Amino acid sequence: MTDLTQLGVKDIRDGVAKGDFTAREVAESFNAAVAQAAALNAFIVTTPDHALAAADKVDAARASGEPLGKMAGVPIGMKDLFATHGVQTTAASHILEGFTPRYESTVSQKLWDAGAGMLGKLNLDQFAMGSSNETSYFGNVSSPWRKAGSNQPMSPGGSSGGSSSAVAARIAPAATGTDTGGSIRQPAAFTGICGIKPTYGRCSRWGIVAFASSLDQAGPMARSVEDCAIMLGAMAGFDPKDSTSLQMDVPDWEAALNSDLRGKKVGIPREYRMEGTDQAILDSWEQGKAWLKDAGAEIVDVSLPHTKYALPAYYIVAPAEASSNLARYDGVRYGLRDLPDGVGLQDMYAATRAAGFGDEVKRRILIGTYVLSAGFYDAYYTQAQKVRALVARDFERAFAECDVILAPTTPTASFPLGSMNEDPLTMYLNDVFAVPASLAGLPAMSVPATINADGLPLGLQLVGRPFDEQGVLNAGLAIQQRAGFTAKPEKWW
Protein backbone atom coordinates (compact mmCIF):
# COMPACT_ATOMS: atom_id res chain seq x y z
CA MET A 1 0.00 0.00 0.00
CA THR A 2 1.15 3.55 -0.60
CA ASP A 3 2.65 5.39 2.31
CA LEU A 4 -0.38 7.43 3.34
CA THR A 5 1.75 10.06 5.09
CA GLN A 6 3.06 11.18 1.70
CA LEU A 7 -0.45 12.27 0.67
CA GLY A 8 -1.88 15.76 0.99
CA VAL A 9 -5.36 17.00 1.85
CA LYS A 10 -6.98 16.47 -1.55
CA ASP A 11 -5.56 12.99 -2.11
CA ILE A 12 -6.58 11.86 1.37
CA ARG A 13 -10.07 13.30 1.09
CA ASP A 14 -10.63 11.81 -2.37
CA GLY A 15 -9.04 8.48 -1.46
CA VAL A 16 -11.24 8.11 1.61
CA ALA A 17 -14.32 9.07 -0.40
CA LYS A 18 -13.48 6.52 -3.11
CA GLY A 19 -12.68 3.81 -0.59
CA ASP A 20 -9.02 3.41 -1.59
CA PHE A 21 -8.23 3.44 2.14
CA THR A 22 -10.13 4.25 5.31
CA ALA A 23 -9.90 7.42 7.33
CA ARG A 24 -8.79 5.27 10.25
CA GLU A 25 -5.82 3.95 8.27
CA VAL A 26 -4.84 7.52 7.45
CA ALA A 27 -5.14 8.64 11.07
CA GLU A 28 -3.13 5.65 12.29
CA SER A 29 -0.35 6.33 9.77
CA PHE A 30 -0.03 9.96 10.80
CA ASN A 31 -0.33 9.20 14.52
CA ALA A 32 2.61 6.81 14.10
CA ALA A 33 4.61 9.39 12.12
CA VAL A 34 3.96 12.00 14.82
CA ALA A 35 5.03 9.60 17.57
CA GLN A 36 8.35 8.99 15.77
CA ALA A 37 9.11 12.65 15.24
CA ALA A 38 9.63 13.89 18.78
CA ALA A 39 13.06 15.23 17.75
CA LEU A 40 11.38 17.99 15.73
CA ASN A 41 9.52 19.18 18.86
CA ALA A 42 6.72 20.28 16.53
CA PHE A 43 3.92 19.27 18.91
CA ILE A 44 3.31 20.48 22.45
CA VAL A 45 0.70 17.78 23.04
CA THR A 46 -0.41 14.97 20.73
CA THR A 47 -4.03 13.88 20.50
CA PRO A 48 -4.04 10.54 18.64
CA ASP A 49 -7.44 9.66 20.07
CA HIS A 50 -8.99 12.82 18.63
CA ALA A 51 -7.67 11.92 15.18
CA LEU A 52 -8.96 8.32 15.46
CA ALA A 53 -12.40 9.35 16.73
CA ALA A 54 -12.83 11.84 13.88
CA ALA A 55 -11.66 9.20 11.39
CA ASP A 56 -14.10 6.60 12.71
CA LYS A 57 -16.92 9.09 12.37
CA VAL A 58 -15.99 9.69 8.72
CA ASP A 59 -15.70 5.97 7.98
CA ALA A 60 -19.10 5.36 9.57
CA ALA A 61 -20.66 8.22 7.62
CA ARG A 62 -19.24 6.84 4.39
CA ALA A 63 -20.49 3.33 5.19
CA SER A 64 -24.00 4.64 5.69
CA GLY A 65 -23.85 6.72 2.52
CA GLU A 66 -23.99 10.12 4.22
CA PRO A 67 -22.39 13.08 2.47
CA LEU A 68 -18.78 13.69 3.54
CA GLY A 69 -17.32 17.06 4.53
CA LYS A 70 -14.68 19.09 2.70
CA MET A 71 -11.92 17.75 4.93
CA ALA A 72 -13.38 14.30 5.58
CA GLY A 73 -10.74 11.91 6.80
CA VAL A 74 -7.90 14.43 6.88
CA PRO A 75 -6.02 14.54 10.20
CA ILE A 76 -4.39 17.91 10.76
CA GLY A 77 -2.12 19.70 13.20
CA MET A 78 -3.67 22.56 15.19
CA LYS A 79 -1.47 25.50 16.10
CA ASP A 80 -1.60 25.78 19.89
CA LEU A 81 -3.09 29.23 19.63
CA PHE A 82 -6.57 27.87 18.89
CA ALA A 83 -8.70 27.01 21.92
CA THR A 84 -9.63 23.34 21.76
CA HIS A 85 -12.27 21.88 24.06
CA GLY A 86 -10.72 19.67 26.70
CA VAL A 87 -7.22 19.90 25.21
CA GLN A 88 -4.54 22.09 26.78
CA THR A 89 -4.12 25.40 24.95
CA THR A 90 -0.97 27.32 25.87
CA ALA A 91 0.06 29.76 23.12
CA ALA A 92 3.45 28.15 23.90
CA SER A 93 3.58 30.11 27.14
CA HIS A 94 4.14 29.13 30.77
CA ILE A 95 1.36 31.49 31.85
CA LEU A 96 -1.25 29.35 30.05
CA GLU A 97 0.33 26.00 30.86
CA GLY A 98 -2.44 23.63 31.92
CA PHE A 99 -5.21 25.88 30.57
CA THR A 100 -7.91 23.54 29.26
CA PRO A 101 -10.63 25.44 27.40
CA ARG A 102 -14.26 24.57 27.97
CA TYR A 103 -15.08 25.76 24.47
CA GLU A 104 -13.83 25.29 20.92
CA SER A 105 -12.52 28.05 18.64
CA THR A 106 -14.75 28.75 15.65
CA VAL A 107 -12.06 27.81 13.12
CA SER A 108 -11.19 24.49 14.76
CA GLN A 109 -14.89 23.67 15.17
CA LYS A 110 -15.47 24.33 11.47
CA LEU A 111 -12.60 22.00 10.60
CA TRP A 112 -14.02 19.20 12.79
CA ASP A 113 -17.46 19.82 11.28
CA ALA A 114 -15.87 19.37 7.83
CA GLY A 115 -14.58 15.95 8.86
CA ALA A 116 -11.00 16.74 9.88
CA GLY A 117 -9.39 15.27 12.99
CA MET A 118 -6.62 16.56 15.25
CA LEU A 119 -3.17 14.98 15.53
CA GLY A 120 -2.14 17.38 18.27
CA LYS A 121 -1.42 20.95 19.28
CA LEU A 122 1.50 22.46 17.43
CA ASN A 123 4.35 24.38 18.96
CA LEU A 124 4.83 28.05 18.04
CA ASP A 125 6.63 31.17 19.14
CA GLN A 126 5.25 32.25 22.50
CA PHE A 127 1.98 34.17 21.94
CA ALA A 128 2.94 34.05 18.23
CA MET A 129 5.72 36.58 18.91
CA GLY A 130 8.78 35.53 16.98
CA SER A 131 10.07 34.58 13.54
CA SER A 132 12.16 31.50 14.32
CA ASN A 133 10.17 29.41 16.82
CA GLU A 134 12.79 30.02 19.50
CA THR A 135 10.56 31.87 21.99
CA SER A 136 8.34 28.91 22.96
CA TYR A 137 8.28 27.94 26.63
CA PHE A 138 8.20 24.35 25.37
CA GLY A 139 11.50 24.55 23.49
CA ASN A 140 12.64 25.32 19.96
CA VAL A 141 11.08 23.62 16.98
CA SER A 142 13.52 22.18 14.50
CA SER A 143 12.95 22.38 10.77
CA PRO A 144 13.11 19.00 9.04
CA TRP A 145 15.42 20.71 6.52
CA ARG A 146 19.15 20.93 7.03
CA LYS A 147 21.86 22.54 4.99
CA ALA A 148 23.46 20.06 2.64
CA GLY A 149 26.19 18.19 4.51
CA SER A 150 25.39 19.72 7.91
CA ASN A 151 23.72 18.50 11.08
CA GLN A 152 23.05 21.97 12.42
CA PRO A 153 19.40 22.37 13.46
CA MET A 154 17.65 24.99 11.31
CA SER A 155 14.75 27.31 12.11
CA PRO A 156 11.33 26.32 10.74
CA GLY A 157 10.39 30.02 10.80
CA GLY A 158 7.79 31.52 13.07
CA SER A 159 5.51 31.99 14.61
CA SER A 160 3.74 28.98 13.03
CA GLY A 161 6.95 26.93 13.22
CA GLY A 162 5.41 23.75 14.60
CA SER A 163 2.92 23.89 11.74
CA SER A 164 5.56 24.38 9.03
CA SER A 165 7.89 21.75 10.48
CA ALA A 166 5.12 19.13 10.80
CA VAL A 167 3.76 19.68 7.28
CA ALA A 168 7.22 19.72 5.66
CA ALA A 169 8.23 16.58 7.58
CA ARG A 170 5.04 14.83 6.39
CA ILE A 171 3.89 14.06 9.90
CA ALA A 172 0.76 16.10 9.11
CA PRO A 173 -0.80 16.67 5.67
CA ALA A 174 -1.82 20.17 6.70
CA ALA A 175 -1.94 22.45 9.71
CA THR A 176 -3.55 25.64 10.85
CA GLY A 177 -1.44 28.74 11.16
CA THR A 178 -2.06 32.31 12.19
CA ASP A 179 -0.47 35.33 10.59
CA THR A 180 -0.09 38.66 12.38
CA GLY A 181 2.98 39.93 10.52
CA GLY A 182 4.08 37.00 8.38
CA SER A 183 3.62 34.06 10.74
CA ILE A 184 2.08 31.80 8.08
CA ARG A 185 4.06 32.92 5.04
CA GLN A 186 7.58 33.13 6.46
CA PRO A 187 7.55 29.62 8.02
CA ALA A 188 5.95 28.25 4.84
CA ALA A 189 8.78 29.78 2.78
CA PHE A 190 11.45 28.41 5.16
CA THR A 191 10.16 24.84 4.89
CA GLY A 192 9.14 24.52 1.23
CA ILE A 193 5.36 24.43 1.78
CA CYS A 194 2.38 26.65 0.93
CA GLY A 195 0.51 28.91 3.31
CA ILE A 196 -2.15 31.53 2.79
CA LYS A 197 -3.30 34.34 5.03
CA PRO A 198 -6.76 35.34 3.80
CA THR A 199 -8.25 38.83 3.85
CA TYR A 200 -8.60 40.14 7.39
CA GLY A 201 -11.98 39.00 8.69
CA ARG A 202 -12.37 35.88 6.50
CA CYS A 203 -11.58 33.51 9.37
CA SER A 204 -13.15 34.08 12.75
CA ARG A 205 -10.76 35.10 15.50
CA TRP A 206 -13.10 33.75 18.18
CA GLY A 207 -11.22 31.31 20.36
CA ILE A 208 -7.79 32.21 18.96
CA VAL A 209 -5.43 33.53 21.65
CA ALA A 210 -5.18 37.20 20.72
CA PHE A 211 -1.87 38.85 19.86
CA ALA A 212 -2.68 41.97 17.81
CA SER A 213 -6.38 41.94 17.07
CA SER A 214 -6.37 44.30 14.08
CA LEU A 215 -3.82 42.06 12.32
CA ASP A 216 -4.38 38.47 13.51
CA GLN A 217 -5.76 36.18 10.83
CA ALA A 218 -5.89 32.39 10.64
CA GLY A 219 -5.06 30.40 7.52
CA PRO A 220 -4.04 26.97 6.26
CA MET A 221 -0.53 25.58 5.73
CA ALA A 222 -0.20 22.59 3.42
CA ARG A 223 2.01 21.23 0.65
CA SER A 224 0.01 22.40 -2.36
CA VAL A 225 -2.08 25.34 -3.49
CA GLU A 226 -5.07 23.02 -4.00
CA ASP A 227 -4.79 21.74 -0.43
CA CYS A 228 -4.68 25.32 0.88
CA ALA A 229 -7.78 26.22 -1.17
CA ILE A 230 -9.70 23.24 0.23
CA MET A 231 -8.71 23.85 3.82
CA LEU A 232 -9.27 27.61 3.68
CA GLY A 233 -12.78 26.88 2.40
CA ALA A 234 -13.40 24.83 5.54
CA MET A 235 -11.92 27.46 7.90
CA ALA A 236 -13.48 30.66 6.54
CA GLY A 237 -16.94 32.05 7.06
CA PHE A 238 -18.98 34.61 8.95
CA ASP A 239 -19.07 34.29 12.72
CA PRO A 240 -21.33 36.55 14.81
CA LYS A 241 -19.01 35.97 17.79
CA ASP A 242 -16.20 37.95 16.12
CA SER A 243 -17.09 41.61 15.67
CA THR A 244 -14.62 41.95 12.76
CA SER A 245 -15.80 38.83 10.95
CA LEU A 246 -16.68 39.46 7.29
CA GLN A 247 -20.34 38.99 6.57
CA MET A 248 -19.69 37.58 3.08
CA ASP A 249 -20.21 34.30 1.31
CA VAL A 250 -17.21 32.01 1.12
CA PRO A 251 -16.47 31.31 -2.56
CA ASP A 252 -15.67 27.76 -3.64
CA TRP A 253 -11.97 28.49 -4.07
CA GLU A 254 -11.10 24.90 -4.90
CA ALA A 255 -13.62 24.64 -7.73
CA ALA A 256 -12.55 27.96 -9.26
CA LEU A 257 -8.81 27.25 -9.26
CA ASN A 258 -7.42 28.22 -12.65
CA SER A 259 -3.81 28.82 -13.52
CA ASP A 260 -4.54 30.43 -16.89
CA LEU A 261 -3.50 34.02 -16.18
CA ARG A 262 -4.20 35.50 -19.61
CA GLY A 263 -5.57 39.00 -19.19
CA LYS A 264 -4.14 39.31 -15.67
CA LYS A 265 -1.53 41.84 -14.66
CA VAL A 266 1.12 40.94 -12.12
CA GLY A 267 2.69 43.87 -10.27
CA ILE A 268 6.36 43.88 -9.30
CA PRO A 269 6.89 46.37 -6.45
CA ARG A 270 10.20 48.11 -7.06
CA GLU A 271 10.64 49.01 -3.37
CA TYR A 272 10.95 45.32 -2.51
CA ARG A 273 14.44 45.26 -4.03
CA MET A 274 16.07 45.75 -0.65
CA GLU A 275 19.64 45.60 0.50
CA GLY A 276 20.40 42.47 2.46
CA THR A 277 18.27 40.26 0.25
CA ASP A 278 20.02 37.07 -0.85
CA GLN A 279 20.96 36.91 -4.52
CA ALA A 280 19.27 33.49 -4.75
CA ILE A 281 16.01 35.11 -3.59
CA LEU A 282 16.31 37.86 -6.18
CA ASP A 283 16.99 35.23 -8.84
CA SER A 284 13.92 33.22 -7.79
CA TRP A 285 11.86 36.41 -8.02
CA GLU A 286 13.02 36.83 -11.64
CA GLN A 287 12.16 33.22 -12.27
CA GLY A 288 8.71 33.79 -10.74
CA LYS A 289 8.07 36.65 -13.17
CA ALA A 290 8.98 34.37 -16.07
CA TRP A 291 6.66 31.64 -14.79
CA LEU A 292 3.70 34.00 -14.45
CA LYS A 293 4.42 35.46 -17.89
CA ASP A 294 4.43 31.93 -19.23
CA ALA A 295 1.00 31.46 -17.62
CA GLY A 296 -0.25 34.35 -19.74
CA ALA A 297 0.06 37.27 -17.33
CA GLU A 298 1.45 40.65 -18.19
CA ILE A 299 4.22 41.83 -15.85
CA VAL A 300 4.03 45.49 -14.79
CA ASP A 301 6.16 47.60 -12.47
CA VAL A 302 4.31 49.05 -9.49
CA SER A 303 5.38 51.27 -6.64
CA LEU A 304 4.65 50.82 -2.93
CA PRO A 305 6.53 53.90 -1.70
CA HIS A 306 5.99 53.37 2.05
CA THR A 307 7.29 49.79 2.12
CA LYS A 308 10.32 50.59 4.26
CA TYR A 309 8.12 52.16 6.91
CA ALA A 310 5.74 49.21 7.19
CA LEU A 311 7.95 47.19 9.54
CA PRO A 312 8.61 49.99 12.06
CA ALA A 313 4.89 50.89 12.01
CA TYR A 314 4.09 47.24 12.67
CA TYR A 315 6.47 47.19 15.64
CA ILE A 316 4.43 49.95 17.24
CA VAL A 317 0.92 48.82 16.32
CA ALA A 318 1.38 45.12 17.12
CA PRO A 319 3.06 45.56 20.54
CA ALA A 320 0.52 48.25 21.46
CA GLU A 321 -2.35 45.87 20.78
CA ALA A 322 -0.47 43.02 22.44
CA SER A 323 0.13 45.00 25.63
CA SER A 324 -3.61 45.54 25.85
CA ASN A 325 -4.62 41.98 24.88
CA LEU A 326 -2.15 40.36 27.24
CA ALA A 327 -3.39 42.39 30.21
CA ARG A 328 -5.89 39.57 30.77
CA TYR A 329 -3.17 37.23 32.08
CA ASP A 330 -3.34 38.20 35.71
CA GLY A 331 -3.32 34.95 37.67
CA VAL A 332 -6.98 35.32 38.58
CA ARG A 333 -9.19 33.75 35.95
CA TYR A 334 -7.04 31.10 34.28
CA GLY A 335 -3.48 29.97 33.88
CA LEU A 336 -0.53 30.47 36.16
CA ARG A 337 -0.67 32.24 39.52
CA ASP A 338 2.47 33.21 41.39
CA LEU A 339 1.55 34.40 44.86
CA PRO A 340 4.62 35.04 47.00
CA ASP A 341 3.97 34.92 50.77
CA GLY A 342 2.26 37.92 52.25
CA VAL A 343 1.86 40.02 49.08
CA GLY A 344 -1.27 41.78 47.87
CA LEU A 345 -3.15 41.70 44.58
CA GLN A 346 -0.93 44.09 42.60
CA ASP A 347 2.22 42.19 43.55
CA MET A 348 0.52 38.94 42.64
CA TYR A 349 -0.19 40.29 39.14
CA ALA A 350 3.40 41.43 38.72
CA ALA A 351 4.90 38.19 40.05
CA THR A 352 2.58 36.05 37.94
CA ARG A 353 3.39 37.95 34.76
CA ALA A 354 7.13 37.95 35.51
CA ALA A 355 7.09 34.18 35.92
CA GLY A 356 4.64 33.43 33.12
CA PHE A 357 5.86 35.49 30.15
CA GLY A 358 9.07 34.89 28.21
CA ASP A 359 11.60 37.61 27.37
CA GLU A 360 10.29 38.45 23.89
CA VAL A 361 6.72 38.72 25.18
CA LYS A 362 7.85 41.00 28.01
CA ARG A 363 9.83 43.13 25.56
CA ARG A 364 6.79 43.64 23.35
CA ILE A 365 4.45 44.34 26.27
CA LEU A 366 6.88 46.99 27.52
CA ILE A 367 7.21 48.58 24.07
CA GLY A 368 3.44 48.57 23.71
CA THR A 369 2.89 50.04 27.14
CA TYR A 370 5.43 52.77 26.42
CA VAL A 371 4.05 53.81 23.02
CA LEU A 372 0.53 53.97 24.47
CA SER A 373 1.54 55.91 27.58
CA ALA A 374 0.59 59.53 28.19
CA GLY A 375 2.91 61.92 26.36
CA PHE A 376 4.10 59.37 23.78
CA TYR A 377 0.80 58.16 22.35
CA ASP A 378 0.64 60.66 19.49
CA ALA A 379 4.32 60.59 18.61
CA TYR A 380 4.41 56.80 18.34
CA TYR A 381 1.00 55.17 18.16
CA THR A 382 -0.99 57.75 16.19
CA GLN A 383 1.94 58.28 13.83
CA ALA A 384 2.19 54.52 13.24
CA GLN A 385 -1.53 54.29 12.51
CA LYS A 386 -1.19 57.07 9.96
CA VAL A 387 1.74 55.32 8.31
CA ARG A 388 -0.39 52.18 8.28
CA ALA A 389 -3.03 54.13 6.35
CA LEU A 390 -0.36 55.15 3.83
CA VAL A 391 0.86 51.57 3.43
CA ALA A 392 -2.73 50.50 2.73
CA ARG A 393 -3.18 53.38 0.27
CA ASP A 394 -0.01 52.31 -1.58
CA PHE A 395 -1.57 48.90 -2.20
CA GLU A 396 -4.87 50.44 -3.25
CA ARG A 397 -3.07 52.52 -5.87
CA ALA A 398 -0.95 49.61 -7.03
CA PHE A 399 -4.06 47.47 -7.50
CA ALA A 400 -5.40 50.08 -9.89
CA GLU A 401 -2.56 48.94 -12.19
CA CYS A 402 -2.35 45.21 -11.48
CA ASP A 403 -4.40 42.25 -10.25
CA VAL A 404 -1.89 40.52 -8.02
CA ILE A 405 1.55 41.38 -6.67
CA LEU A 406 4.57 39.08 -6.84
CA ALA A 407 7.39 39.49 -4.33
CA PRO A 408 9.79 37.38 -2.31
CA THR A 409 8.36 36.04 0.98
CA THR A 410 11.56 36.54 2.97
CA PRO A 411 14.93 38.24 2.37
CA THR A 412 16.87 35.06 3.21
CA ALA A 413 16.44 31.30 3.48
CA SER A 414 16.14 29.63 6.88
CA PHE A 415 18.98 30.16 9.36
CA PRO A 416 20.45 27.92 12.08
CA LEU A 417 18.61 27.97 15.41
CA GLY A 418 20.44 30.24 17.81
CA SER A 419 22.20 32.25 15.11
CA MET A 420 19.98 35.36 15.21
CA ASN A 421 19.50 35.96 18.92
CA GLU A 422 21.98 38.78 19.48
CA ASP A 423 19.66 41.63 18.60
CA PRO A 424 15.85 41.47 18.45
CA LEU A 425 15.88 43.88 15.49
CA THR A 426 17.77 41.50 13.20
CA MET A 427 15.05 38.93 13.77
CA TYR A 428 12.28 41.46 13.12
CA LEU A 429 13.79 42.28 9.70
CA ASN A 430 12.97 38.78 8.53
CA ASP A 431 9.36 39.84 8.11
CA VAL A 432 10.12 42.93 6.04
CA PHE A 433 8.36 41.58 2.92
CA ALA A 434 5.48 39.95 4.81
CA VAL A 435 4.37 42.77 7.10
CA PRO A 436 3.04 45.29 4.54
CA ALA A 437 0.21 42.96 3.41
CA SER A 438 -0.63 42.30 7.05
CA LEU A 439 -0.92 46.00 7.82
CA ALA A 440 -3.25 46.38 4.83
CA GLY A 441 -5.29 43.27 5.73
CA LEU A 442 -4.75 41.77 2.27
CA PRO A 443 -4.80 38.11 1.24
CA ALA A 444 -1.23 36.87 0.77
CA MET A 445 0.34 33.52 0.13
CA SER A 446 3.76 31.90 0.02
CA VAL A 447 4.46 29.09 -2.43
CA PRO A 448 7.73 27.17 -2.73
CA ALA A 449 9.84 28.24 -5.72
CA THR A 450 13.18 26.47 -5.57
CA ILE A 451 16.03 25.41 -3.33
CA ASN A 452 19.20 27.45 -2.86
CA ALA A 453 22.83 26.34 -3.07
CA ASP A 454 22.65 25.04 0.52
CA GLY A 455 19.68 22.86 -0.37
CA LEU A 456 17.20 25.03 1.56
CA PRO A 457 13.78 26.02 0.19
CA LEU A 458 12.89 29.53 -0.99
CA GLY A 459 9.35 30.88 -1.29
CA LEU A 460 7.60 33.41 -3.47
CA GLN A 461 4.83 35.62 -2.18
CA LEU A 462 1.60 36.65 -3.89
CA VAL A 463 -0.51 39.50 -2.53
CA GLY A 464 -4.04 40.18 -3.75
CA ARG A 465 -6.82 42.71 -3.53
CA PRO A 466 -9.12 42.55 -0.51
CA PHE A 467 -11.39 39.46 -0.78
CA ASP A 468 -9.50 38.17 -3.85
CA GLU A 469 -8.08 34.98 -2.34
CA GLN A 470 -8.94 33.39 -5.69
CA GLY A 471 -6.54 35.63 -7.60
CA VAL A 472 -3.78 34.83 -5.12
CA LEU A 473 -4.44 31.08 -5.24
CA ASN A 474 -4.60 31.07 -9.05
CA ALA A 475 -1.27 32.86 -9.42
CA GLY A 476 0.14 30.53 -6.76
CA LEU A 477 -1.07 27.56 -8.75
CA ALA A 478 0.58 28.90 -11.90
CA ILE A 479 3.89 29.09 -10.02
CA GLN A 480 3.44 25.66 -8.46
CA GLN A 481 2.84 24.05 -11.86
CA ARG A 482 5.96 25.63 -13.32
CA ALA A 483 8.28 25.41 -10.32
CA GLY A 484 7.77 21.65 -10.06
CA PHE A 485 8.98 21.84 -6.47
CA THR A 486 9.45 18.24 -5.38
CA ALA A 487 12.39 18.56 -3.00
CA LYS A 488 11.85 16.88 0.37
CA PRO A 489 13.85 17.08 3.56
CA GLU A 490 15.86 13.93 4.18
CA LYS A 491 14.54 12.09 7.23
CA TRP A 492 16.90 12.38 10.22
CA TRP A 493 14.37 12.47 13.07
Add this chain to the structure above:
Amino acid sequence: MSVDKATVAKIASLARIRMDDAALERMVPELNGILQWVEQLGEVDVTGIEPMAAVIPNTLRLRDDVIDADPLTGGGRQGDVLANAPAAEHGFFGVPKVIE
Protein backbone atom coordinates in the same frame (compact mmCIF):
# COMPACT_ATOMS: atom_id res chain seq x y z
CA MET B 1 13.65 59.60 22.37
CA SER B 2 15.35 57.07 24.55
CA VAL B 3 14.54 55.40 27.85
CA ASP B 4 16.68 55.03 30.98
CA LYS B 5 16.45 52.45 33.72
CA ALA B 6 13.98 54.51 35.77
CA THR B 7 11.66 54.84 32.77
CA VAL B 8 11.82 51.12 32.04
CA ALA B 9 11.02 50.45 35.71
CA LYS B 10 8.02 52.77 35.41
CA ILE B 11 6.78 51.03 32.24
CA ALA B 12 7.28 47.60 33.82
CA SER B 13 5.26 48.71 36.80
CA LEU B 14 2.47 50.04 34.53
CA ALA B 15 2.51 46.70 32.68
CA ARG B 16 2.45 44.80 35.99
CA ILE B 17 5.61 42.83 35.25
CA ARG B 18 8.02 42.48 38.16
CA MET B 19 11.60 43.07 37.01
CA ASP B 20 14.73 43.04 39.11
CA ASP B 21 17.68 45.39 38.55
CA ALA B 22 19.52 43.01 36.26
CA ALA B 23 16.44 42.51 34.08
CA LEU B 24 15.90 46.26 33.86
CA GLU B 25 19.55 46.85 32.93
CA ARG B 26 19.28 44.27 30.19
CA MET B 27 16.05 45.72 28.84
CA VAL B 28 17.27 49.36 28.54
CA PRO B 29 19.53 48.94 25.48
CA GLU B 30 17.09 46.51 23.84
CA LEU B 31 14.18 48.92 24.11
CA ASN B 32 16.34 51.83 23.00
CA GLY B 33 17.46 49.89 19.94
CA ILE B 34 13.85 49.29 18.95
CA LEU B 35 12.70 52.82 19.77
CA GLN B 36 15.52 54.42 17.78
CA TRP B 37 14.66 52.22 14.83
CA VAL B 38 10.93 53.06 14.87
CA GLU B 39 11.78 56.74 15.08
CA GLN B 40 12.28 56.75 11.28
CA LEU B 41 8.48 56.97 11.08
CA GLY B 42 8.93 60.64 11.94
CA GLU B 43 10.29 61.17 8.40
CA VAL B 44 6.94 60.29 6.84
CA ASP B 45 4.72 63.18 5.79
CA VAL B 46 1.32 62.28 7.22
CA THR B 47 -0.38 65.62 6.61
CA GLY B 48 -4.10 65.08 6.19
CA ILE B 49 -3.91 61.32 6.81
CA GLU B 50 -6.39 59.79 9.24
CA PRO B 51 -4.96 57.14 11.58
CA MET B 52 -6.09 53.70 10.48
CA ALA B 53 -7.56 51.30 13.02
CA ALA B 54 -9.67 49.00 10.85
CA VAL B 55 -8.10 47.84 7.60
CA ILE B 56 -11.09 46.27 5.90
CA PRO B 57 -14.23 48.42 5.76
CA ASN B 58 -16.73 46.83 8.09
CA THR B 59 -19.51 47.97 10.37
CA LEU B 60 -19.94 46.91 13.95
CA ARG B 61 -23.02 44.77 14.30
CA LEU B 62 -25.38 44.59 17.24
CA ARG B 63 -26.38 41.16 18.39
CA ASP B 64 -30.02 40.26 18.83
CA ASP B 65 -31.32 41.74 22.07
CA VAL B 66 -32.26 38.43 23.62
CA ILE B 67 -30.88 36.56 26.59
CA ASP B 68 -28.35 33.90 25.61
CA ALA B 69 -28.61 34.78 21.91
CA ASP B 70 -25.53 32.61 21.59
CA PRO B 71 -25.42 30.00 24.32
CA LEU B 72 -21.62 29.78 24.08
CA THR B 73 -21.16 33.39 25.09
CA GLY B 74 -24.38 33.79 27.09
CA GLY B 75 -24.90 33.38 30.81
CA GLY B 76 -25.40 30.44 33.10
CA ARG B 77 -21.90 29.04 32.63
CA GLN B 78 -20.37 29.71 36.02
CA GLY B 79 -18.80 26.27 36.22
CA ASP B 80 -17.10 26.64 32.82
CA VAL B 81 -15.91 30.15 33.62
CA LEU B 82 -14.34 29.07 36.91
CA ALA B 83 -12.99 25.74 35.67
CA ASN B 84 -9.51 27.06 34.91
CA ALA B 85 -9.19 29.53 37.79
CA PRO B 86 -6.10 29.01 39.94
CA ALA B 87 -8.25 29.67 43.04
CA ALA B 88 -12.04 29.45 42.81
CA GLU B 89 -14.08 29.44 45.99
CA HIS B 90 -17.82 29.52 46.62
CA GLY B 91 -18.50 30.28 42.97
CA PHE B 92 -16.09 33.22 42.84
CA PHE B 93 -12.54 33.92 41.71
CA GLY B 94 -10.32 33.94 44.78
CA VAL B 95 -7.74 36.73 45.18
CA PRO B 96 -5.50 37.89 48.02
CA LYS B 97 -7.09 40.28 50.48
CA VAL B 98 -7.41 43.75 48.91
CA ILE B 99 -9.11 45.65 51.78
CA GLU B 100 -7.54 45.74 55.23
